[in-house]
Amino acid sequence: MSHTTHASTPEYILGTDAAELWRLGFQHRLWSAAAHEAWAKARIAPGQSILDVGCGPGYATFDLAHIAGPAGRVVGVDESVPFISHLNSSAESRPAPTVRAYVGDVQQIADVLARNAGTGEASPLGSFDMAYARWVLCFVKDPEAVVRDVTKLLKPGGRFVVQDYFDYERMTLAPKRAPFSKIIDAVARSWRARGGNPDLVGALPGMMSRAGLTVTHLDSHNRMARPGSTIWNWPTTFWQSFVPRLVQMNEITQSDADAFFACWAEVSADPNAFMLLPPVFDVIGQRGA
16 A cells, blocks of 8 residues: 655655555565565566556565566656655665565556656566565555556566455454444445555456466465554554544544544454454466467
């Protein structure tokens, strides 16, 4: 969940401030093992050329660059000017000569790379061994356009690795509580109202097939959290950032938010409670030879 929009259009739904920068870093640490596992299934290796779609501030980008090594390269694209500035500044301050990142709409990612070809990039079409997108397609209005463009950018045999949601509203507390369920409904509703899809992966295999990709891997991460566990803090940081935004967007009232946070504080202190996290799916599509 990384990209944003230009100043002339509404801000990315989760924001791009310092708090969100930290939250994304924390989130990446909690999900990095799953990312590396998916990349391994896509046969990531040193010397490869990798495209990070909706790269955000670059937490996954630099992990990819460490694997691609000095003989490879990683190119990131994201619409957030602050995130891309953070990524490029980080690249300048560490030994990461293979990393470059550009501001642009991932729904027009081929055009973004073509515009930046003069900065030293090779011809973008058919130039990447692998592309990666995590929690990006669920937020864009035209995910199929992203899939089509990414397919064109892959070499024959190249792989597109996507990690995203399906059945997001399965996220629930045990025992179930009405204030919590109301917020989950509002979160999903707010995404859909702005053109996103919290059930994106349900349509993704078809999108890949129409674009010329063959789905070679499809699996899910169904995780559970208990109060006091490290992963419990993943949704906690999300609530702190997003529930106030739901009030600002008129998706819920302040009373709803207050009831939710009271509920969350109560359940966070209950050693007998647990929570089902939203299912995250791995989808790998491979371009034909």
